[in-house]
Amino acid sequence: MHSHGGLGGGMGSDGDVDALAQLVADAEGAADVVRAGQVREVRVLAAAGVLAEKQAAGASEKVKAREMALRGIAAELAGVFVATDRTLHRRIDEARDLVDNFPLTTAAWEDGRIVRGHVRVIQEIGCLVPVENRAEFERAAVERCEGETPNRVRDALRMIAERMHPRTFTERHEEAAAGRCVRVQPGADGMSDLIATLPTVIADGIVDRLTRQAREIINARAQADAPGTPDTRADADGASPDADTTIRDGSSFIDDARSIDQVRADVFSDLLLAGSPALDPTGTGDGNGTLGAIRAHVQVAVSALTLMGQDDGPADLAGRSPIDAATARELAGNATSWDRLLTDPVTGTVLECDSYRPTAGMVRLLRARDRHCRFPGCRQPAIRCELDHTIAASDGGATHVCNLANLCKRHHDVKHHTRWRVRQLPGGRLIWTSPTGRIYREDAPPPLVAFTTTDPPGPGAPPF
Known part of the structure; x- marks a missing residue:
């Protein structure tokens, strides 16, 4: 190999190129080892799912027996993988689905044609394809994934799946909407992500409304900060504003430097924690029903x-x-x-x-x-x-x-x-x-907060 001029410090020397080539070779070897380990792990977890079914065979309540067997096995493996048994339960189900329902994808992964990121995308999108078209989808998906990064193939695979699906998107969306849910993902520093899985149009509508409300607050704040602002202002119809839009010294707008994201989050929290639902089946007349009286509980x-x-x-x-x-x-x-x-x-x-x-x-x-x-x-x-x-x-x-x-x-x-x-x-x-x-x-867990103690009293000191 020839070195290239103009690269200071010998960066383009034959020795550096040889070292990089060795690094690449080592990386390829490491990737092969990691892939083999990942495939082996998936096959072990899939085998755990098969064992759970075997243990439940012949039981009068087979579904419950399989669930209990799977929970026990997941709890056992959780100690090995240093994870929660819920996580292992989910991973066992995912591994079983991959090995049983996506054999061509599993084989391509094992052969090194695709990587784990490709496998996740194929499995995620492939579940939308009917079983009778699954093999055809897998072949097209694996071919599309080869030589491309996982994040770039998602839209292409989604289009392949759409073309192969015999049912309309509307029909499938109605079924998918039945899975709408809300969940909490704990984060660091006393913060958490509140995640709502909703129909896209509703999710966009929620964000749009929050954004409009946040902008109203920020616009009112700007007017309150302007010199010569009157104590109060009228709305578009000439009516007096309510208490929340009153602009005066000591109002909520003074020293309010929140960003639009922060205002959006605060309005969202206020609506969910303090607001009464508009559609309350327990309400009578114009009054709030019992649903609106529900409050959050924390320990x-x-x-x-x-x-x-x-x-x-x-x-x-x-x-x-x-x-x-x-x-x-x-x-x-x-x-x-x-x-x-x-x-x-x-x-x-x-x-x-x-x-x-x-x-x-x-x-x-x-x-x-x-x-x-x-x-x-x-x-x-x-x-x-x-x-x-x-x-x-x-x-x-x-x-x-x-x-x-x-x-x-x-x-x-x-x-x-x-x-x-x-x-x-x-x-x-x-x-x-x-x-x-x-x-x-x-062990019974002590509270994580610090309860300060004092040294024991000395001789002759009062007991309190």
Whole structure:
């Protein structure tokens, strides 16, 4: 090879080119190893799905038996892959679908003709193609993917699938709309993504309305900041504005420097948390029905020092993430009742719980102690869990805090319908044993917020 002039520092020397060629060769080898490992993992997960069906064979309630078997297997594999059993459950289903329904794609991936990104796109779009046309779609899709990056083939594959589908888009959209949903994806620094899966026209309409409302607020803010602005203004019809559009000193527009994205988010939150639904089937006449009276509930642990403003430590939103001190104080100030926790000064374990408005004391204490589902790796908040007798009541287990723990519905079923076993030790510690004998220790989780302690009083000091 010949080096090229004009490249400083020997960047184009034969030695550098040889080193780069070696890097490329190493990269190809690494890619081959990674691909082989990925394919092997998919085949292992698909085999797990087959095993679940085999275990459920002959059961009277085959569907439920398969589900329970799959949950047990997913929980077992979750320990190996260091993931939640829900994640493994989903990955098993995806692997089974790929191996069973997309054999040509799996073979092309195994041969190195396509990469995992291509496989995901083919599987995602190919599920829209009827089974009888699937092989034809796979052949065309694999050919289209070769030599092209996954992000560039998505639209082309979607067009291939549309041409092969015997049903109209309208018919399929009506069915797809039945899957509309809302879900939360926790993020960092006390933030989360609220994701709504909706028909596109509705989603665009929501964003458009939020944008129009946000622009109205920003426009009004600009007028309020302009010199010589009158105390109030009339609307287009000459009518007086309502309280929200009044422009005066001390109004909400003063020192408002929010971006349009921030205003949109704030309006969205206000509408969902404080606004009454326009279509309320429980409403009568012009009044709000019970649907409009529904309010959000969250479970938050916050230290007394933070509540009193003596520190700004974060509070703990159970099962989710930390939240800022100001939000925690606002929640506590607006709450109609709240519980007081007494924690161990060393371990932080909740020892006692009382309330200014007494409720079911035992349930309250267990929610405070557990904070979330006590199955290994699960973060479902305790307020959405069920109380489970560690030793079943039918076997003589006592209905007492030392024999109770919060389990979400999913893991409650796993405990009762699979070979997972659990025993409870003092202090709320659970010892789980998987079907293959793996041991998982679940300590009662101390609140993530800091509860400050002082040194023990010296001799002769008052006890308080």
